[in-house]
Amino acid sequence: MPRPSTPLLSPGRIRSVALAIIDRDGLDGLSMRKLAAELGVQAASLYGHVRTKDQLLNDIASTVLSAVDVSGFEVDWREGLIRCARSYRAALLTHPNIVPFLAYGPAGRDESLQRLDLLHGALVDAGWSRREATMIAAGLMYIVFGAALSSFSSGFSSDPADYVDRYPHLDRAHLLPGVARELDRDSFELALAAFVRGL
Amino acid sequence: MPRPSTPLLSPGRIRSVALAIIDRDGLDGLSMRKLAAELGVQAASLYGHVRTKDQLLNDIASTVLSAVDVSGFEVDWREGLIRCARSYRAALLTHPNIVPFLAYGPAGRDESLQRLDLLHGALVDAGWSRREATMIAAGLMYIVFGAALSSFSSGFSSDPADYVDRYPHLDRAHLLPGVARELDRDSFELALAAFVRGL
DNA sequence: CGACTAACCGAACAGTGTTAGGTTAACTCA
DNA sequence: TGAGTTAACCTAACACTGTTCGGTTAGTCG
Structure with a gap:
């Protein structure tokens, strides 16, 4: 399934779903494949919106600490x-x-x-x-x-x-x-x- | 190479080499294969002396904290x-x-x-x-x-x-x-x- | 001498993060 | 309207990871 009419992914959505997984399954419970699956997508697609998993975690940490x-x-x-x-x-x-x-x-x-x-x-x-x-x-x-x-x-x-x-x-x-x-x-x-x- | 005349491995030696790797390469720098290689052995052999990597890390932590x-x-x-x-x-x-x-x-x-x-x-x-x-x-x-x-x-x-x-x-x-x-x-x-x- | 165990190995399994190359929809502009 | 470009996804693979299974043999005990 190539380019969908409305994008499935966005940095914000990725971050929030990832954080939800971390909250639910712990830090080790987050994998790129699982995250992708939960977003209805394949793992590789994430890398169009996120540079690396570590960067993603850093971004999540930043939003958490923004409070x-x-x-x-x-x-x-x-x-x-x-x-x-x-x-x-x-x-x-x-x-x-x-x-x-x-x-x-x-x-x-x-x-x-x-x-x-x-x-x-x-x-x-x-x-x-x-x-x-x-x-x-x-x-x-x-x-x-x-x-x-x-x-x-x-x-x-x-x-x-x-x-x-x-x-x-x-x-x-x-x-x-x-x-x-x-x-x-x-x-x-x-x-x-x-x-x-x-x- | 099957059972050598004098054992190459012991829990203590495994722990000390593992700790040396952690000190040198960081926590992520420690893998069972690398540890085994540094001990002159295959990764599978470690599991005769160590239950799991997590247990190994716990043991190392205990010896560090024994001070x-x-x-x-x-x-x-x-x-x-x-x-x-x-x-x-x-x-x-x-x-x-x-x-x-x-x-x-x-x-x-x-x-x-x-x-x-x-x-x-x-x-x-x-x-x-x-x-x-x-x-x-x-x-x-x-x-x-x-x-x-x-x-x-x-x-x-x-x-x-x-x-x-x-x-x-x-x-x-x-x-x-x-x-x-x-x-x-x-x-x-x-x-x-x-x-x-x-x- | 035979049985048994202890210590190692090779190969594999399922999983990881990440990349390369391909396919097609949507957008841009003449 | 039609061609070209870009953006968003895919499949397949690579090089890893921790761990287990089934062998092979050296040492030890009866």
């Missing part, structure tokens, strides 16, 4: 940090399966750097030295990414019973999905508050 | 936290290319949980509630993993010139490998100190 809010700095730098961290975490939490991909480094993601640049500038404007600003921004990212990665809910909530016997101090209650999610949030808020207060 | 020091809690819980975090980061820094694998969650790694359990117990002994202990341990992991992941040195130090023009606040100096490494350390120490102080 990060860096507007709070106009009020107060502390408020800006907290709001930025919270919205960052919220964005990652909406699509947790893409987080492992981000772990490979912000190599080609332009918007991440742009955001980092803005955050850095705001801190400098607030009176911090360039070096301090860099370190503070880095520390904030540590907490955000650390929280997104080593979370209790996604980490090891598969079969609580296995853990209880061998790790006496890890309460089984911690591993119940509902509690785990709440615990993740509270741990994040604790770390964030301690960090910002300690500056 | 984590949780002995400081006998002195003081603050000292214990700091020493644990530092040694954890040091271990990850020795083999940075395996960090992205750890990002997939501590699913099957027994020793990680054992360590977490010990840390948790020590905090409870020091007077924290179970819930607080969990949150503190989690926060510590946030900083450690966040620092290992979103580091300046491994993140984007490939071609500094590209960044300078587009991100005015990110000083080029930050991207020089030597400075970046030092900046990573200082950022980590800042975040760690702020966190522990803020508790």
